[in-house]
Structures are given as C-alpha cells and as structure tokens.
Amino acid sequence: MSYFHRNECRVCKKGDLTRILSLGEHPPVDNFIEAGKEQEEMRYPLDVYFCNTCSLVQLLDIVEENELFHGEYAYFSSSSKPLVDHFSKYADDLKKRHTLKSDDLLVDIGSNDGVLLQFFTDTCRVLGIEPSANVADIAREKGIETLDGFFTEKMAKDIVEKHGQAKIITANNVFAHIDDLDEIVRGVKVLLSDDGVFVTESHYLLDLIEHMEFDTVYHEHLCYYSVKPLCYLFERFDMEVSAVERVATHGGSIRVFARKKMGKPIESSVAELLSLEEQAGIHSLSRFVDFQKDAEALRDKLVSVVRGFRKEGKKVTAYGAPAKGNTLLNFCGFTGDDIAYVTDTTPYKIGRLTPGSHIPVVSPDILKTETPDHILLLAWNYRDFILDKETELRKRGAQFIIPIPKVEIV
Ligand code: DWN
Numbered sequence: 001m002s003y004f005h006r007n008e009c010r011v012c013k014k015g016d017l018t019r020i021l022s023l024g025e026h027p028p029v030d031n032f033i034e035a036g037k038e039q040e041e042m043r044y045p046l047d048v049y050f051c052n053t054c055s056l057v058q059l060l061d062i063v064e065e066n067e068l069f070h071g072e073y074a075y076f077s078s079s080s081k082p083l084v085d086h087f088s089k090y091a092d093d094l095k096k097r098h099t100l101k102s103d104d105l106l107v108d109i110g111s112n113d114g115v116l117l118q119f120f121t122d123t124c125r126v127l128g129i130e131p132s133a134n135v136a137d138i139a140r141e142k143g144i145e146t147l148d149g150f151f152t153e154k155m156a157k158d159i160v161e162k163h164g165q166a167k168i169i170t171a172n173n174v175f176a177h178i179d180d181l182d183e184i185v186r187g188v189k190v191l192l193s194d195d196g197v198f199v200t201e202s203h204y205l206l207d208l209i210e211h212m213e214f215d216t217v218y219h220e221h222l223c224y225y226s227v228k229p230l231c232y233l234f235e236r237f238d239m240e241v242s243a244v245e246r247v248a249t250h251g252g253s254i255r256v257f258a259r260k261k262m263g264k265p266i267e268s269s270v271a272e273l274l275s276l277e278e279q280a281g282i283h284s285l286s287r288f289v290d291f292q293k294d295a296e297a298l299r300d301k302l303v304s305v306v307r308g309f310r311k312e313g314k315k316v317t318a319y320g321a322p323a324k325g326n327t328l329l330n331f332c333g334f335t336g337d338d339i340a341y342v343t344d345t346t347p348y349k350i351g352r353l354t355p356g357s358h359i360p361v362v363s364p365d366i367l368k369t370e371t372p373d374h375i376l377l378l379a380w381n382y383r384d385f386i387l388d389k390e391t392e393l394r395k396r397g398a399q400f401i402i403p404i405p406k407v408e409i410v
C-alpha cells in the first residue's frame, strides 16, 4: 500500500502552497477491517493545503487509488434513504434543465450502485463507470450497464466509438476524489457532445469551513472545491462553468455545470457565488489561519464530553459509520473503551471494525432492545432524519451527541 507527496497544485500546477490543517496519520476511512487484521492497517498523513495561486484547498499526500477504491469498497450510496431521495430530486432537476431524448446518452462517472442512473433508465440511454466491482455489481443487478475501472481519456474514446458522445456526463462525489484532473477533463472533452453538459457534485468548501466540517477531510477527498479554482481548471481546457447550485447533501455541496465554450451566456449564479466566496474570504489564506485551532478545540470538547460520560459509568455508542465518522473517531483517538459499538445500515460494514479506532460495527437492530445512555451521531449530515426516526429510542432515555458544527447534546 503506498502514497506519494505532490509538490504542486493539481489545478494550476503552481507550487505556492500553505498547509492549513494537519489531522495526523489516518488509515483510509472506508477500509473497514475484519477482526484480527488490525496489524495490517496502514496510516498516511492527512494534511490540508491552500493554493495561494488559484485558492484550491486540497490534499497533497495521495494514497494510491486502488488502495481506496477496490473490490471491497464499503460505500453504497443507496444505504442512506435521504441520499436516494436527493438523487431522485437531482434527476428531476437535470431533466427540467436539459431536455433528454430517448436516444441521448447520459454517462455517470463513479456511478456507485446506480443511485442516480436508476432514475434515467426510462428516459434515455445510460452508462455507468465504477472502479469498485462489488458496488458496480449492484448497479448491474438493476439493469444499468456499468464499465469497470477509472475514467480516462482512452476510456472516453472507446465509449464514443461504441455509444457515441454524451449529452450529459455526471460525476457525483467523485470529482473531488481525482488526483489527475487533467486526464478527467480531457476525457470529458472527448466524450461530451458540443451542446452537452458536465455536471459535478462535491461537498462545498464554504460549508466545510463555516460549519467546521473538518471530519469530511479524508484521503478519498483530494479536493475541497470552491467555484474559483473550478473556473480556473475548466478555463485551461477552453471550457467554462456555466451554472452553479448549492445543495444540502453531505453537509453542504456544490453542483457545478461545465461545458465546452460555445459563446452561450453564463448564468448569474456563477458570479453570485464567486462574490459570496470572496466576501466569505475563502479565496484568501487568512480565512484558514484558525482552522487547526478550531478543529482541535472541537476535538477536545468532544473528547471531554464522551470521556466524562464514560467516567460516570455511562454507555456511549455511535450512530452511523460514515467515512467522515472515521476521521472524527481517529482525530479524537477514540477506541472501543470510549465507544462500545457503532450501528450502521450498510450490510457490508456490519460485523467489521472501524478503521483505526477498531470499534465493532453492528446492525441498528440492537437498538430495539438496548438503550445506550449517549449516542454519538457520526452521520450528523442526516441529523433531522435520524432524530425523527429514533424518537422512540430517545423517549427511552438515549441522548444523542451531535459533534458538528458544534458539540451539543439533544
Ligand atoms: O465521498 C464520499 C461521501 C460524499 O459519501 C464517499 N467517500 C463516501 C460517503 O461518505 P460518508 O460515508 O460520510 O457518507 P454518508 O452518506 O454520510 O454515510 C452515512 C452512513 O450512515 C452510511 O454508512 C449509512 C449510515 N446510516 C445509518 O446507519 N442509518 C445512514 C442513515 C441515514 C441511517 O439512518
């Protein structure tokens, strides 16, 4: 298992970079392990940098992608109902924005278990691209043609030869995971029709910094996008950002529409969000000077709350085993002595241990009979849905600890 350190920004290729956050050494957050395999675990530096040229916030320690996305990838987008609902609405929004004919092709890069494409199978031709075979198989079971592997310019040429160019290409919670962005954008230019649109959705830097969502920092997430560096990137390929939308998913995300330059007008949403970013200061290094201190302060508060409860003999468990939850657990240094178990709805995760903290992941069924005193909500991005769903558990006396954007007990 290997990683390497990049010395230049992956968008502008300049080397004027400043480290703004260091979370220590962490194992890949989606590598849930079987008991007995704790010793095999590798840890890598988890440091975040700011590019003083194009303002891209990014990781420069890159874990080899087959170490992160492999035949046993643990993330199934359809494991969270709120996320399936999100992609259903996303599909409706896209259909409203872009009239699709039955012969049009929609390609989803990083299509996971077909969570978005499933809403287009009766509208147009669809094609998924997914490197994790175990997840891609679920999409195929839904009748969604899915190519194995990582998207490349060569794959784009092969797709055009066989299927023609695409009217829409999407990349959801994928475009932030790519080290060689140039390869992807070159491939998109080959695959996208001249009147087509490339739509990416990634968690949004403005939400991350304003709501202290530092747990969304992990090795899969190489970029923490704002509009400015994305405009810079597409400009380098004679493409343009034509529209942007903020969406609520994953603690706050940004949906970015890009296209080949054809002289068409740019939506006002782009200038509006660029100006909001400028006012919020996220194009300047100074906005990030307290990031490390603020993250450590939240960590120290959470550790003192959890260990305070444990000293009182209380039982503390966790709810949801999201990728970000593992960054938080490991940054806090929690182990099974602090958190007895983590419940999660993903069959693949149940029966395994969380990476680094080695806490058992169990089925939520346990909560039908057990009432922990306190439950750390690691999947805080589904807070309303979960607190509503667990009303009865809370009536039985369980209190939830919400870690982000600030530690609170509800
Ligand atoms: O980039 C990525 C982000 C955007 O999505 C991927 N690397 C992986 C994933 O990150 P995540 O694991 O933090 O995503 P979620 O959707 O916040 O994960 C939620 C977890 O909580 C899932 O494992 C399912 C689980 N869950 C649960 O146990 N009970 C979710 C809900 C809603 C529930 O009620």
Ligand code: ZN
Binding pocket: 009, 010, 011, 012, 013, 014, 051, 052, 053, 054, 055, 056
């Ligand atoms: Zn840069």
